[in-house]
Amino acid sequence: MQKQELRQGINDSIPIVLGYLPLGFAFGVLANEAGMSIIQATMMSLLCFTGAGQYIALGIMQAGGAAFTIILANALVNLRYLLFSTSLVPYLKGHVPIAIGSLLSYGLTDETYAVAMNRYQSHPPTPSYIAGLNLSSHIGWIISTLLGAALGTYITNSDRLGLSFTLPAMYICLLVFMTRSKSDIFVALSSAFLCLLIGYLVPSTMGNLFNIIIATIIAASLGMLINEQ
Amino acid sequence: MNSNSIWIMIIGVSIVSILPRILPVALLSRYEFPAPLKRWLSLVAPAVLSSLTTLSVLAPDGFIDISINNSFIWAFIPTLLVAVKTRSLLYSLLTGIVTMALLYNFIC
Known part of the structure; x- marks a missing residue:
């Protein structure tokens, strides 16, 4: 474990976590309204970690759809990860052992992909960096979901803080870099x-x-x- | 949907969201990609990032909204300028977030 790389990964995850806060929180609130318990909402963020897919699940639940429909819709939405993951392969090769790289790819999302790819343009990937980036992003997603599901009703509009623009701002900046x-x-x-x-x-x-x-x-x-x- | 169905749904979604992330790294890493494919894959990141940026700004609520009422477009402009000028993620984020907060609280 390289401490420096781990710390860099965690640092690079800060904007992602900041962006996930309102999104995960809102997911927790809405999941509760759609009939999920606090544990279910939190477990979904732990096991699935797919923002778009999780919101789609809520939409289908509220429309009275079946579990199978939700799974099928998610299979489609998450197909893009095949492309992301494949494009990471040439970068990881020779730097990250296959087993570790595969395990850590659990934390591959639009956001961690964007940040990681930007980093790999100038630094080779390391398992510590990926762990720092992906795991802290994932933890941010899980905790914000838990908070939303547990406290949702007590907190009013978070749009006032402008956090809804965190992820777009991050994308814009990474796009400029890349x-x-x-x-x-x-x-x-x-x-x-x-x-x-x-x-x-x-x-x-x-x-x-x-x-x-x-x-x-x-x-x-x-x-x-x-x-x- | 009852509690059991919800758990089945969560496990199913988990499988279909984890497999496409893990399988390419797990299965394709053994092979050496031909040079043109590598080149093509290196263009995937800018293309994906550009799509994500475009949709997050021009369709913030999931449908395309290209109008002066879309505050994300207004916040996009200073953020892009600061990103190009400073090449700093921190300053770009601050610019975007502060602009959005100002727009939300004082204009929209």
Whole structure:
């Protein structure tokens, strides 16, 4: 265990945890309203750790849907992680043992992926760094859920604090860091345009996040073509 | 949904959210990817990040909202400027959060 790397991972998770606070809290509150106990809501955040998927579960529960429907919807929403995880493989190779890398990938989310990929552009991954980043993000998610489920009714609007913009602000900044070459900028702009266009033309992709997957695949492929010329 | 169904749902969701994260690292790490595939995969991160940024700003509530009433667009502008200018995550976050708080409390 490298202390320095672990600490760096924990440090890098701070913006994520800050962003998860209102989201996890709101999930806890809504889960309670949808009929989940405090333990169930907290266990869901512990076992699933999928913000979008957990919110979808609540939506389907409240609409009277079946457990199977929720599981199927989550299978679709979480397909994007196949892409994230695969793109991490070349970075982890030779730096992180496969078994440890696989276990720690449990904590792979949109946010930890964005932060980790940004870090790997200049530093090789280490198990300690990933553990620091992923585990503290996960703990933040679990605790904020627990707080929301337990105290939800006592706390009023957290929008006043502006925390709803934490994750968008983090994405914006990481995007700026990560688009250095012209082809990166081209890929980023294509992906932004495509995910909006697909979301607009096929609104259901906004719910299952397929627009992210399709836009990413097309934009990365376009980036390859541009580069070859 | 009764308590048992909820537990079944949680375990099912857990399986379908963990497998796609773990399986690629677990199964594909043994192979050496060909160079073009590596190059393609290196473009996945900027593409994903750009999609996430776009949706988080232009569709903060899950549906596309490109209008002057979308406060996320207003908060986006100073945050982007500060990110480009300072290249500091901390300053960018502070700018975004403070702008959002001001917008929420005094304008929207």
